[in-house]
Amino acid sequence: xxxxxxxxxxxxxxxxxxxxxxxxxxxxxxxxxxxxxxxxxxxxxxxxxxxxxxxxxxxxxxxxxxxxxxxxxxxxxxxxxxxxxxxxxxxxxxxxxxxxxxxxxxxxxxxxxxxxxxxxxxxxxxxxxxxxxxxxxxxxxxxxxxxxxxxxxxxxxxxxxxxxxxxxxxxxxxxxxxxxxxxxxxxxxxxxxxxxxxxxxxxxxxxxxxxxxxxxxxxxxxxxxxxxxxxxxxxxxxxxxxxxxxxxxxxxxxxxxxxxxxxxxxxxxxxxxxxxxxxxxxxxxxxxxxxxxxxxxxxxxxxxxxxxxxxxxxxxxxxxxxxxxxxxxxxxxxxxxxxxxxxxxxxxxxxxxxxxxxxxxxxxxxxxxxxxxxxxxxxxxxxxxxxxxxxxxxxxxxxxxxxxxxxxxxxxxxxxxxxxxxxxxxxxxxxxxxxxxxxxxxxxxxxxxxxxxxxxxxxxxxxxxxxxxxxxxxxxxxxxxxxxxxxxxxxxxxxxxxxxxx
Numbered sequence: 001x002x003x004x005x006x007x008x009x010x011x012x013x014x015x016x017x018x019x020x021x022x023x024x025x026x027x028x029x030x031x032x033x034x035x036x037x038x039x040x041x042x043x044x045x046x047x048x049x050x051x052x053x054x055x056x057x058x059x060x061x062x063x064x065x066x067x068x069x070x071x072x073x074x075x076x077x078x079x080x081x082x083x084x085x086x087x088x089x090x091x092x093x094x095x096x097x098x099x100x101x102x103x104x105x106x107x108x109x110x111x112x113x114x115x116x117x118x119x120x121x122x123x124x125x126x127x128x129x130x131x132x133x134x135x136x137x138x139x140x141x142x143x144x145x146x147x148x149x150x151x152x153x154x155x156x157x158x159x160x161x162x163x164x165x166x167x168x169x170x171x172x173x174x175x176x177x178x179x180x181x182x183x184x185x186x187x188x189x190x191x192x193x194x195x196x197x198x199x200x201x202x203x204x205x206x207x208x209x210x211x212x213x214x215x216x217x218x219x220x221x222x223x224x225x226x227x228x229x230x231x232x233x234x235x236x237x238x239x240x241x242x243x244x245x246x247x248x249x250x251x252x253x254x255x256x257x258x259x260x261x262x263x264x265x266x267x268x269x270x271x272x273x274x275x276x277x278x279x280x281x282x283x284x285x286x287x288x289x290x291x292x293x294x295x296x297x298x299x300x301x302x303x304x305x306x307x308x309x310x311x312x313x314x315x316x317x318x319x320x321x322x323x324x325x326x327x328x329x330x331x332x333x334x335x336x337x338x339x340x341x342x343x344x345x346x347x348x349x350x351x352x353x354x355x356x357x358x359x360x361x362x363x364x365x366x367x368x369x370x371x372x373x374x375x376x377x378x379x380x381x382x383x384x385x386x387x388x389x390x391x392x393x394x395x396x397x398x399x400x401x402x403x404x405x406x407x408x409x410x411x412x413x414x415x416x417x418x419x420x421x422x423x424x425x426x427x428x429x430x431x432x433x434x435x436x437x438x439x440x441x442x443x444x445x446x447x448x449x450x451x452x453x454x455x456x457x458x459x460x461x462x463x464x465x466x467x468x469x470x471x472x473x474x475x476x477x478x479x480x481x482x483x484x485x486x487x488x489x490x491x492x493x494x495x496x497x498x499x500x501x502x
Contacts, residue, residue, distance in 0.1 A: 009065065009074045009144060016143040017065075017075070019420065023249045025114040027121070028146065029139040030415040030428070030439060031107055031255065032155055034408035037133035039163075042406045044091040047126045047137075047158075050406060051089050052172040054157045060145060061088075061154060062175065064120050068186045076186065079177035080120055089124045092138075097131035100255075104451070107138055108253040108444070111416050121145040124154050135408060143418065161399075163407045237387045238303040242295055242446065243286075243425040244390055250444035255414040256454035258436040260400075262465050269468035270339060276346040277464070278395045278436070279304065279331060282427045284341060284463075285456035286391070287333030292452060301330045302390040308353070327352040328389060338463040391425045392417055398432040414439035425450075 009017070016026040036042050055061055062083050065075040094102050106127065115121045121142035128135055139155045146153055160166055238244070263277050282304070287297050307326045329352045332344055394417060403410040414437050415428030424443035429436060438457060442450040 007077045009076065011074070013144040014074050020114070022114070023247055024418070024420060025112075026144070026418050027111075027115050027140050027142045028416055028418055029111065029141055029153075030155075030413055030430075031103075031253075032137040032139070032405075032413050033130075033411045034135050034137075034405055035133065035411050036135045036408040038409075039407040042135055042408055044126050044128070046169065046406055048085070048089050049169045050158055050166060051124065051154065052085055053169050055085070056173055056175070057157045058154065061120055061122055062177070065117060065144075066181065066186060069183050073186075076181075078180050081177045081180055083120065083177065088120065088122060089126070092125050092127045093129040094127065096129045098127075098129045099131060103127070103130060103136065104253050104255070107416075108251050110138055111140065111253060111441075112249060112251045112444075115140060115142050122154060134411070137405070140416075158405050159410065160404045161401060163402075163404045163409070165404065166406050238390045239300065241300070241302060241390055242290060242293065243302070244387065244422050245424050245443070245446050246422060247419045247424050247443040248445055251419075252442045252444050252447060252450045253416060254440045254442075254451040254454045255412070256438045256440075256457050257412050258438065258457060258461055260431055260434050260436050262461055263436055266342070266461075266464045266468045269471045270342055270346075272342060272346045273349075274397070274431070275306075275395050276342065276349055278429050279306065279329060279349060279393055280338075280342045280345045280464070281457055281460045282393045282429075283331030283333050283345065284338070284460035285453050286331075286425075286427075287335070288456040288459065289453045290333065291335075292456075293449075297334045300333050302333050303388075304329050304331050304391055304393045305389040306349075306352075306393050306395075329393075338460075339467045342464065387422050389423070391423055391427065393427045393429070395429040396431075398430055400431070400433060402433055412437045417441045419443065427453075 020026040060077060062080060063077040064080045066078045067075045092106065094106065110123075110125060115123065122145060123140045125138040126135070127138060130136060137155055137158075139153060141153050258281075263274055266272075266277050267274050283302070286302065287300070290297050290300075305326055306329050327349075329345070329348050331348070332341060336344075394415065396415070398413070410433065412435060413430045413432050415430055416439055417426035417428045419426060419441060424446035426441045428439045428441070430439075431437070438454060440450055440453050442453075447453075
């Protein structure tokens with residue numbers, strides 16, 4: 001989908017609007033922490049100027065949603081004639097020295113507030129006064145907005161790969177909003193779209209005739225998806241846990257950094273993937289946290305919803321690997337050997353990716369492209385209120401080189417994940433510049449000590465690292481023994497050859 005004036009909101013993006021309630025805001029975002037010790041006081045005015053100079057890279061950020069009367073069609077994106085960058089980019093400062101605990105409290109308060117639908121659906125906070133000469137950006141963007149611009153957000157266009165890339169900030173290009181369509185124009189456009197839908201249907205039939213095998217395969221996948229969701233919801237719902245209560249209006253936020261080199265050492269030692277290790281850490285830390293609160297975890301498996309980037313099918317638009325799907329992965333959260341846990345999770349992940357569970361978690365997106373807005377809204381609300389999973393785990397790999405903003409080096413990028421009905425806990429992970437950055441989002445009342453989860457991640461990784469080190473030690477000893485035996489054999493052969501020569 002482009003970013004032009006009057007573009008309709010895509011069905012998948014519209015789902016986030018229909019799922020949103022006063023207690024379940026559907027915005028995501030994150031906390032970006034920078035080391036400004038070598039560049040001095042960066043200052044809010046320079047951040048504001050940087051945003052203003054690069055806003056033309058994401059035109060959607062100057063647009064708001066216009067809703068069609070009577071809901072005849074999805075909302076459309078229109079330029080905001082009252083766009084005010086000062087409303088969206090805000091200045092904040094903690095009392096010096098701002099501690100991590102104070103920063104988390106401030107972030108949670110801001111992230112709990114829904115975005116104003118009468119304005120462009122984003123906010124950015126520049127937070128100063130942090131200890132150790134740090135400065136932070138706290139970003140909020142509605143998922144309907146982010147998905148519509150292919151994952152780009154305001155922070156991503158502010159980042160540079162060199163410390164001096166933003167030493168000179170050019171003035172912003174002039175911008176004039178296009179006229180806002182009237183309700184009559186919106187109704188007329190929706191009616192015209194409905195009148196032309198038979199032609200679209202004919203075109204669809206022609207595409208089916210041209211590729212009957214592909215169409216049949218897609219239909220079969222959707223059918224399996226519907227069945228998988230029905231079975232998961234009715235026959236095999238996710239187990240009850242303290243994590244699964246209806247969230248209130250307030251959130252808690254906790255962060256942690258883990259060395260990516262340690263995660264990769266574990267991955268290499270046991271021939272798994274980084275994602276397998278991340279899921280193992282999330283499951284182990286969650287189980288430890290539940291036991292610390294007195295919950296019984298004996299034999300308990302919790303179901304995680306894990307988004308994945310997958311290869312598109314033949315004929316799909318977009319770059320390879322750009323299509324997103326989701327899988328349900330059952331994670332053991334009871335006490336067990338760390339290596340056994342990792343191998344179990346790796347097997348579960350491999351099985352989930354191969355099975356129809358991948359389609360079952362994703363089929364509503366495909367269904368939405370065929371269904372009228374009202375049917376899609378009903379499906380989205382139904383999906384948001386079922387107990388299909390216990391919590392979400394997202395893992396997004398990023399660049400492993402240094403990243404800067406106004407010369408300050410990025411220390412961590414910690415994702416904030418929206419919650420859904422009956423899910424009061426989510427784990428987001430981003431790997432950047434040699435670190436695994438974990439952001440844990442939780443309901444304020446359900447998990448009052450959510451920072452303990454991030455502490456438990458350290459212990460979970462330490463156990464896996466110790467096992468990986470033991471494996472590396474055994475391999476090294478075996479390699480030394482092999483080299484010693486080879487050297488002994490070579491020496492014996494050389495001695496025998498010398499005797500033969502004499």
